[in-house]
Amino acid sequence: MxxxxxxxxxxxxxxxxxxxxxxxxxxxxxxxxxxxxxxxxxxxxxxxxxxxxxxxxxxxxxxxxxxxxxxxxxxxxxGTDRTWNILLVGAGNLGTALAAYRGFSKRGFHLVAVFDSDPRKIGRPVPSVESITIQPLGEIAKTVKQYDVRLAIISVPAEAAQQVADLLVEAGVRGVLNFAPTALTVPSEIAVSAVDMAVQLEQLSFQLGMMQRLPARSG
Amino acid sequence: MxxxxxxxxxxxxxxxxxxxxxxxxxxxxxxxxxxxxxxxxxxxxxxxxxxxxxxxxxxxxxxxxxxxxxxxxxxxxxGTDRTWNILLVGAGNLGTALAAYRGFSKRGFHLVAVFDSDPRKIGRPVPSVESITIQPLGEIAKTVKQYDVRLAIISVPAEAAQQVADLLVEAGVRGVLNFAPTALTVPSEIAVSAVDMAVQLEQLSFQLGMMQRLPARSG
Incomplete structure (x- = not known):
C-alpha cells in the first residue's frame, strides 16, 4: 500500500x-x-x-x-483499530458540543483534556463533560506527553487559531482537526483537516440551483 | 453548465x-x-x-x-449571490453552537428559526442567539412558508433525525444539512449533505499511519 x-x-x-x-x-x-x-x-x-x-x-x-x-x-x-487519545482547545459553544460528541469515542477517539485561554473558564468542568476540567494553554505540552496525544481539535476563534496550532505542533501533536474559520500554516509532516460548515451549505445551495435548472427526470 | x-x-x-x-x-x-x-x-x-x-x-x-x-x-x-433563509432543528449543545456560527451568515445563510421537541426549551431564547426563540416542531411548516426556507440543519439525536427530516420535506424544505449520526431517507429531489465529524478524525488517523509507514522524504 x-x-x-x-x-x-x-x-x-x-x-x-x-x-x-x-x-x-x-x-x-x-x-x-x-x-x-x-x-x-x-x-x-x-x-x-x-x-x-x-x-x-x-x-x-x-x-x-x-x-x-x-x-x-x-x-x-x-488506524482506528486502536484508541487515540485526543485533546481539544477552545471551550466555547462549539468546543463544548464537540467535547460531548459521542461519535468520537465510538470511533476510538478518546478525549483526555480540554484547554482554553479564558481565566473564567480555567479550573471549571467542561459544561457538557463534567469529568474534564478546563486547563490553561500552558498545560498543553505536559498533557501531550503524559497521554501520548497525536491528534487535537482546534475550536477557538479564527484570530487565535494559528498560535494554538503552533503550540500543539511544538508539543508534539501530529494531526489537527481545525474548526476555526481560517487556514493554518504548519510543517509539512503535520496533517491538517479543516472543517468549514458553511462549505456544506454552499454545496447544498449549488445542488438546489442545479435541480431548478435541470428539467425534471422522467421515469 | x-x-x-x-x-x-x-x-x-x-x-x-x-x-x-x-x-x-x-x-x-x-x-x-x-x-x-x-x-x-x-x-x-x-x-x-x-x-x-x-x-x-x-x-x-x-x-x-x-x-x-x-x-x-x-x-x-x-447560488450564494443571494441570501438563503435557513432553519435549525435541535437546540442541544451542537445546535446551540451552530446557531451562533458566524460563518453561515457571512456566506449568505440567514438563520430565521430554531426548533426543539423539549418542552423545557420551547419558548426560551437560544442560549447563543438571544434574538431567536425556540419553537415546537409543529411550527416548522408555518415558518418554512413564511420565510421561504429551502435549507435546514438537523442537529437532533440519531433516533429523532428521520422524523424531523420527514417533517422538513413535507413542509417544503429542499436541502438538508444533517449533523445527526445516522443516514436519512428522503425523496430523490431533496439534497442531503451529512456531516460526520468522526470521519475527519479517521482521515487524519490514516494520514498519520501513512507518514509512519513511509520513509521520510529527501529534499
Missing amino acids: KADHIPAPAVKRLSLYLRELENLQRGGRTTVSSRRLGDALGLTDAQVRKDLAYFGQFGHPGIGYDITELSTEIRRIL | KADHIPAPAVKRLSLYLRELENLQRGGRTTVSSRRLGDALGLTDAQVRKDLAYFGQFGHPGIGYDITELSTEIRRIL
Whole structure:
C-alpha cells in the first residue's frame, strides 16, 4: 500500500464503507456484495471494488465481502483499530458540543483534556463533560506527553487559531482537526483537516440551483 | 453548465477557491494566476483551470483571473449571490453552537428559526442567539412558508433525525444539512449533505499511519 497512489476520495470512502458495514452488521447480515455496498452509498459496484483494491484483496468469489473481516481490515487501514487519545482547545459553544460528541469515542477517539485561554473558564468542568476540567494553554505540552496525544481539535476563534496550532505542533501533536474559520500554516509532516460548515451549505445551495435548472427526470 | 458532467469534488473546490480569493482580496490583490491559486490549496494549476472550465471561461491571457470578477462568478454558480433563509432543528449543545456560527451568515445563510421537541426549551431564547426563540416542531411548516426556507440543519439525536427530516420535506424544505449520526431517507429531489465529524478524525488517523509507514522524504 503506497500512500502516493491512493486518491484521497478513496480513503474518505473507506470511512463511509465502514459505517455501512456496521449498519448491515447491526441488521444481522454477515456478507455483502460490492453492488449492495455501492447502492447504499450511491456508488457503482465497480467503484467499490476499485477503492478497496487499493488496500488489498478482500472479496470472496460467489460470496462477496465478509462483513466482520472487511470491517476489521478497514479499521486497521484507517488506524482506528486502536484508541487515540485526543485533546481539544477552545471551550466555547462549539468546543463544548464537540467535547460531548459521542461519535468520537465510538470511533476510538478518546478525549483526555480540554484547554482554553479564558481565566473564567480555567479550573471549571467542561459544561457538557463534567469529568474534564478546563486547563490553561500552558498545560498543553505536559498533557501531550503524559497521554501520548497525536491528534487535537482546534475550536477557538479564527484570530487565535494559528498560535494554538503552533503550540500543539511544538508539543508534539501530529494531526489537527481545525474548526476555526481560517487556514493554518504548519510543517509539512503535520496533517491538517479543516472543517468549514458553511462549505456544506454552499454545496447544498449549488445542488438546489442545479435541480431548478435541470428539467425534471422522467421515469 | 450541465450538472451531470461536473464532478462533485470540483464543486467542492469552488468553495475553497472562493475562500482563497477572498483572502487574497483582503490582502489587497486584484488578480491571481491559476498557479498561485493552486499553490494555496495544494493543487496543480492544471487542476484549477480544469475545475473552473466546467463553469465557464474566466481567465484573461497574461493577467490571470480578476479576483472580484471570479469571486462574483463563483458565488453566482454556488447560488450564494443571494441570501438563503435557513432553519435549525435541535437546540442541544451542537445546535446551540451552530446557531451562533458566524460563518453561515457571512456566506449568505440567514438563520430565521430554531426548533426543539423539549418542552423545557420551547419558548426560551437560544442560549447563543438571544434574538431567536425556540419553537415546537409543529411550527416548522408555518415558518418554512413564511420565510421561504429551502435549507435546514438537523442537529437532533440519531433516533429523532428521520422524523424531523420527514417533517422538513413535507413542509417544503429542499436541502438538508444533517449533523445527526445516522443516514436519512428522503425523496430523490431533496439534497442531503451529512456531516460526520468522526470521519475527519479517521482521515487524519490514516494520514498519520501513512507518514509512519513511509520513509521520510529527501529534499
